[in-house]
Amino acid sequence: MITLEHIHKSFQDNHVLKGVSLVVPEGGVTALIGASGSGKSTLLRCVNLLEVPQSGRVRIDDAVIDFSPGGKVPRNAILALRRKTGMVFQNFQLFPHLTALENVMESLVTVLKWPQEKARARAMELLEKVGMVAKADAWPANLSGGQQQRVAIARALAPTPKVLLCDEPTSALDPQLAVEVVEVLAQLAREGTTMLMATHDLRLAATIASNVVFLDSGDIVEAGPARQVFGAPADERTKRFVSTLTAQTTL
Amino acid sequence: MPQWLSLMIESLPSLLWACMVFTVPLTLLSFALGLGVGFVVALTRLFAPGPLVMLVRFYVWIIRGTPLLVQLFLIFYGLPSVGIVLDAFPAALIGFTLNVGAYTSEIIRAVLVSVPKGQWEAAYSIGMTWRQAMYRTILPQAGRIAVPPLSNTFISLVKDTSLAAAITVPELFRAGQRIVATSYEPLILYVEVALIYLVVSSVLSSLQARLEKRLSRYGGYIEAAS
Numbered sequence: 001m002i003t004l005e006h007i008h009k010s011f012q013d014n015h016v017l018k019g020v021s022l023v024v025p026e027g028g029v030t031a032l033i034g035a036s037g038s039g040k041s042t043l044l045r046c047v048n049l050l051e052v053p054q055s056g057r058v059r060i061d062d063a064v065i066d067f068s069p070g071g072k073v074p075r076n077a078i079l080a081l082r083r084k085t086g087m088v089f090q091n092f093q094l095f096p097h098l099t100a101l102e103n104v105m106e107s108l109v110t111v112l113k114w115p116q117e118k119a120r121a122r123a124m125e126l127l128e129k130v131g132m133v134a135k136a137d138a139w140p141a142n143l144s145g146g147q148q149q150r151v152a153i154a155r156a157l158a159p160t161p162k163v164l165l166c167d168e169p170t171s172a173l174d175p176q177l178a179v180e181v182v183e184v185l186a187q188l189a190r191e192g193t194t195m196l197m198a199t200h201d202l203r204l205a206a207t208i209a210s211n212v213v214f215l216d217s218g219d220i221v222e223a224g225p226a227r228q229v230f231g232a233p234a235d236e237r238t239k240r241f242v243s244t245l246t247a248q249t250t251l
Numbered sequence: 252m253p254q255w256l257s258l259m260i261e262s263l264p265s266l267l268w269a270c271m272v273f274t275v276p277l278t279l280l281s282f283a284l285g286l287g288v289g290f291v292v293a294l295t296r297l298f299a300p301g302p303l304v305m306l307v308r309f310y311v312w313i314i315r316g317t318p319l320l321v322q323l324f325l326i327f328y329g330l331p332s333v334g335i336v337l338d339a340f341p342a343a344l345i346g347f348t349l350n351v352g353a354y355t356s357e358i359i360r361a362v363l364v365s366v367p368k369g370q371w372e373a374a375y376s377i378g379m380t381w382r383q384a385m386y387r388t389i390l391p392q393a394g395r396i397a398v399p400p401l402s403n404t405f406i407s408l409v410k411d412t413s414l415a416a417a418i419t420v421p422e423l424f425r426a427g428q429r430i431v432a433t434s435y436e437p438l439i440l441y442v443e444v445a446l447i448y449l450v451v452s453s454v455l456s457s458l459q460a461r462l463e464k465r466l467s468r469y470g471g472y473i474e475a476a477s
């Protein structure tokens with residue numbers, strides 16, 4: 001289980017996360033929705049500590065880190081916690097100097113020090129899962145956006161993270177390419193992969209999210225089962241936001 | 252056989268010997284060591300605390316702002332006045348290494364920062380340490396971008412080693428000068444010396460082109476492709 005408690009994050013005097021507390025239940029998909037600039041990416045990046053919060057607590061399973069202004073956090077603690085997560089970026093960020101297969105193997109070989117053969121076997125399994133075996137030896141630059149994102153998902157899953165953090169995984173893709181990525185993520189959801197996913201894609205959120213969290217200017221305004229938040233939002237702001245999403249999707 | 256040709260053939264072995272024994276080792280060693288210096292200086296400028304940054308900026312400023320020939324003279328003829336006496340070859344090696352270090356540090360710094368920040372984040376996101384991210388993710392990409400400018404530095408260096416003649420290193424150019432002193436045929440000898448430099452730099456240029464071609468096999472950055 002992933003727990004965030006009272007997370008505060010500022011960039012200079014821009015107070016982006018204002019004491020966010022959140023529980024991501026294991027085996028479910030939690031969708032993080034909210035307007036652009038509301039702090040979704042920052043919140044995801046505070047889970048794997050690409051951004052270090054000024055204060056609050058991040059817990060993944062048995063790994064806990066408390067942040068406080070001026071407090072020092074040992075690098076090893078950050079690394080240990082981060083290694084329980086995987087991340088899928090909006091713009092894929094595959095390693096361009098490695099093939100698709102090598103991208104997926106990289107964490108296994110470099111971080112976990114697996115032997116090549118074992119890493120290759122695991123990476124091939126993951127490429128199989130995301131439907132990219134045929135392109136195992138392709139360079140990222142020769143793949144479509146949707147294909148790159150599927151390889152990126154396999155890369156993020158390789159070290160068996162406790163939670164997959166997805167930052168708008170389909171928003172850089174044309175709608176027809178987004179479909180293939182949505183399908184892969186839906187399959188992972190059915191298999192019980194724990195995910196925390198920022199998204200603007202109502203189809204993505206509606207098809208795979210079990211829980212929805214609505215973030216507005218760094219505050220969680222509403223959180224609950226997807227059906228409830230989308231179907232009968234309690235807060236006025238959530239209502240407005242959900243209706244803009246619906247309007248976009250029907251275009 | 253015309254007299255100029257026989258003179259050229261006669262002097263070729265000693266010129267080639269000087270090239271192989273002094274010019275080539277001086278070039279290779281000072282380039283390799285200079286790259287190491289350049290890498291450390293670049294990392295210092297990018298990641299180290301203020302005072303160290305000031306120190307390496309001062310070094311780069313001095314080296315880039317003064318003539319290489321003056322630097323060589325300072326090391327070989329100047330340092331003995333403060334008790335540091337060096338042989339010609341080590342003096343030249345130090346001079347060229349410092350020079351290569353200063354110039355390549357700027358190149359290395361520029362290519363390191365040209366790798367998108369997202370690549371660091373991707374590396375961190377799969378659990379890499381700073382060191383792993385640097386060596387496995389950032390350097391390979393930066394290295395590829397650095398090949399053309401570093402090759403240019405290298406090819407310039409081959410030619411610049413002729414300056415070592417001025418501090419008595421018996422490299423290719425000085426070997427030519429010696430033969431001129433006895434044969435009184437400067438035109439023939441210096442043309443021959445020039446031709447040898449030309450052959451060496453042309454071979455290096457073609458190697459550079461092949462290396463660039465090989466490195467370009469994986470296409471461009473993802474942003475450029477999508």
Ligand SMILES: Nc1ncnc2c1ncn2[C@@H]1O[C@H](COP(=O)(O)OP(=O)(O)O)[C@@H](O)[C@H]1O
Pocket residue numbers: 011014016034035036037038039040041042043198
């Ligand atoms: N590295 C950063 N430096 C400064 N400001 C940042 C940084 N990252 C995000 N921000 C600011 O934080 C706010 C929230 O951004 P973000 O988390 O990206 O929102 P979202 O993902 O919901 O669009 C924005 O005002 C943005 O400008």
Ligand SMILES: [Mg+2]
Pocket residue numbers: 040041042167168198
């Ligand atoms: Mg964002």
